[in-house]
Amino acid sequence: MGRDAGRDALVPLYRAIVSAARLPVWYRAGKVPDTIDGRFDMIATILTLVLLRLESEGAQANAAAARLTETFVDDMDGQLRQEGIGDIVVGKHVGRMMGALGGRLGAFxxxxxxxxxxxxxxxxxxxxxxDADRGAVAVLRDGFLSLNAELEATPVNELLEGAWRS
Structure with a gap:
């Protein structure tokens, strides 16, 4: 089965999401643990903000949002396998991750x-x-609101190419 050209087109956007999620400020001042779980939380949160931005575009962006989510699942699957988690368990972990992403979408x-x-x-x-540290929450809140404003200011066609305005 061949690769999905639509999904391949979203690789730059997914890479931008991962890059944004790896900014040291989240882990230092925001006190997100720099662990596999912490990195997952940040990637999933930035992805959530992007998916909510796409959601605001209506039906035209739904296919892109679905492909972007599939790219996330593929990445998480690969990360778990790289950590040595076997086939049988990977599916359960990915299922939990998807549940966490869905919950995060609703919460945000x-x-x-x-x-x-x-x-x-x-x-x-x-x-x-x-009961998280209020200072850390404030750092994350300010960063997420800033990123959300950047996403809102970026035309969807530019966003889908992986560029958002800062």
């Missing part, structure tokens, strides 16, 4: 709406601690 959709509790969503979904 609500949190970014007027009156939403973004700090709570960050504490629960990124730092995995409802």
């Amino acid at each position: 959709r609500d949190a970014l709406a007027p009156g939403g509790d973004l700090d709570g969503a960050i504490a629960r979904n990124v730092l995995r601690d409802p």
Whole structure:
């Protein structure tokens, strides 16, 4: 079976998501653990912001969002295998990761709406601690809001090419 050209076209965007998720500020000032789980949380959160941006474009961006999610799944599958996790267990892990991504989408959709509790969503979904350090939550909140504004300011065709405006 050949590669999906539509998915291949989204590789630059996925790489931009991963690069944004690896910025040291998240791990230093934001206190996200620099572990496999912490890196997953950051990639999934940045991906969530991008998916919510695509969602705002309506039906025309749905296919791209689905392909971007498939790219994420493929990457996570590969990362798990690289860590030595076997075929039988990989599927369960990927299933949990997809559940976490879906939960994060709902949490951040609500949190970014007027009156939403973004700090709570960050504490629960990124730092995995409802009583997380307020300073760290503030760093993450400010960074996510800035990134979200950049995504909103970027025309969807540019975003799909992996470029967002900063």
